[in-house]
Amino acid sequence: MIKTPAYAAAVAKAPLVPLFIERREPGPHDLLIDILYCGVCHSDIHQVRDEWFTGIYPMVPGHEIVGRITKVGDKVTRFKVGDLAGVGCFVDSCRECPECKAGLEQYCQGGLNLTYNSREKDAKTPTYGGYSTRIVVDEQYALHVSPKLPLQGVAPLLCAGITTYSPLRHWKVGKGHTVGVMGLGGLGHMAVKFAAAFGAEVTVFSTSPSKQADATRLGAHHFALTSKPEAMKSMSNRFDFIIDTVSAPHKFEPYLDTLKTDGVMICVGVPTEPMSVPAFSIIPRRRSVAGSMIGGIAETQEMLDYCAAHNIASDVEVIPIQQVNEAYERVIKSQVKYRFVIDLASLKRS
Numbered sequence: 001m002i003k004t005p006a007y008a009a010a011v012a013k014a015p016l017v018p019l020f021i022e023r024r025e026p027g028p029h030d031l032l033i034d035i036l037y038c039g040v041c042h043s044d045i046h047q048v049r050d051e052w053f054t055g056i057y058p059m060v061p062g063h064e065i066v067g068r069i070t071k072v073g074d075k076v077t078r079f080k081v082g083d084l085a086g087v088g089c090f091v092d093s094c095r096e097c098p099e100c101k102a103g104l105e106q107y108c109q110g111g112l113n114l115t116y117n118s119r120e121k122d123a124k125t126p127t128y129g130g131y132s133t134r135i136v137v138d139e140q141y142a143l144h145v146s147p148k149l150p151l152q153g154v155a156p157l158l159c160a161g162i163t164t165y166s167p168l169r170h171w172k173v174g175k176g177h178t179v180g181v182m183g184l185g186g187l188g189h190m191a192v193k194f195a196a197a198f199g200a201e202v203t204v205f206s207t208s209p210s211k212q213a214d215a216t217r218l219g220a221h222h223f224a225l226t227s228k229p230e231a232m233k234s235m236s237n238r239f240d241f242i243i244d245t246v247s248a249p250h251k252f253e254p255y256l257d258t259l260k261t262d263g264v265m266i267c268v269g270v271p272t273e274p275m276s277v278p279a280f281s282i283i284p285r286r287r288s289v290a291g292s293m294i295g296g297i298a299e300t301q302e303m304l305d306y307c308a309a310h311n312i313a314s315d316v317e318v319i320p321i322q323q324v325n326e327a328y329e330r331v332i333k334s335q336v337k338y339r340f341v342i343d344l345a346s347l348k349r350s
């Protein structure tokens with residue numbers, strides 16, 4: 001076993017503190033990755049605080065991982081020592097169900113092995129995420145990372161990037177479409193960048209007046225402050241798609257009312273309470289409310305390659321791991337611009 005420094009929550013809702021974990025020795029198909037950067041996703045906070053389902057503790061969060069390979073198993077063919085590699089939200093899947101065979105591993109029916117707060121293939125060993133200095137992963141679940149972009153800006157692509165890229169591609173969003181993005185945080189700012197890059201006209205719905213100038217810089221064409229009902233009303237019947245990235249409970253109606261006939265509201269945010277969809281917000285215009293979760297391995301690679309080719313990365317604030325608890329508080333207050341990324345050199349030094 002490989003003794004590895006990490007930051008973990010000992011029990012639900014506890015602050016993150018240093019802890020040694022053990023990684024398995026790399027098997028024939030495994031990569032050992034020295035982690036350089038790991039993004040802080042709001043899902044980390046939901047899970048550390050047990051806001052979705054009963055968590056597995058101690059919990060080492062982190063599923064936006066970029067690092068360099070230091071060892072490969074003797075059957076590894078797609079990577080070599082010294083390569084950059086990324087790991088996203090899952091580290092294995094059943095590999096046999098129709099979804100896995102179709103490259104939609106994120107919807108695996110046989111049980112997805114999440115990067116943390118989950119179990120390894122043996123169904124016993126807990127998985128631990130990227131708030132640590134090393135990770136061991138099967139090469140089929142690792143991504144190639146181009147050295148062209150700043151690595152700290154690439155890390156958030158492994159979750160925030162693919163979670164917004166995948167539905168935009170699925171619904172073929174592009175030129176001629178109008179898109180609303182709800183919430184300008186980690187996911188929201190990537191949704192703006194991708195939707196604008198694909199040629200859509202983008203409007204940001206935000207609760208934060210201070211983010212208006214950034215919305216424009218990120219590629220949005222319009223900005224609507226959701227605290228102003230008149231701003232919302234003036235947008236009725238305007239959007240083909242809305243991507244809802246909001247992390248807290250909120251009302252659907254004011255946003256659904258801005259969708260055109262056949263418009264689709266795509267939910268990617270996971271608020272901590274169920275929310276209701278009033279029938280009269282959807283039936284009069286044949287609107288749909290849909291969901292989407294991260295993306296498969298092949299599509300994640302496609303997204304990373306697209307970002308390298310089009311110079312797209314996340315806007316980040318790099319922090320030492322010792323500041324992660326304060327960073328969580330700032331994420332909850334919607335103060336991050338637009339993703340905290342942990343520099344794991346801070347953990348190696350300590």
Ligand code: NAP
Binds near residue numbers: 205270
């Ligand atoms: P984040 O950085 O905290 O962004 C969320 C944004 O939502 C905030 O910046 C804020 O934007 C807005 N917001 C927060 N509280 C609000 C409220 N009470 N009412 C209205 N707007 C509010 O979070 P994130 O990392 O982007 O994640 C967003 C959500 O997606 C989380 O629930 C996360 O768990 C989920 N997620 C889902 C997937 C998936 O596969 N579907 C993947 C990753 C994350 P403004 O300041 O602009 O209002």
Ligand code: ZN
Binds near residue numbers: 041043063159
């Ligand atoms: Zn995430």
Ligand code: ZN
Binds near residue numbers: 110
């Ligand atoms: Zn499967």
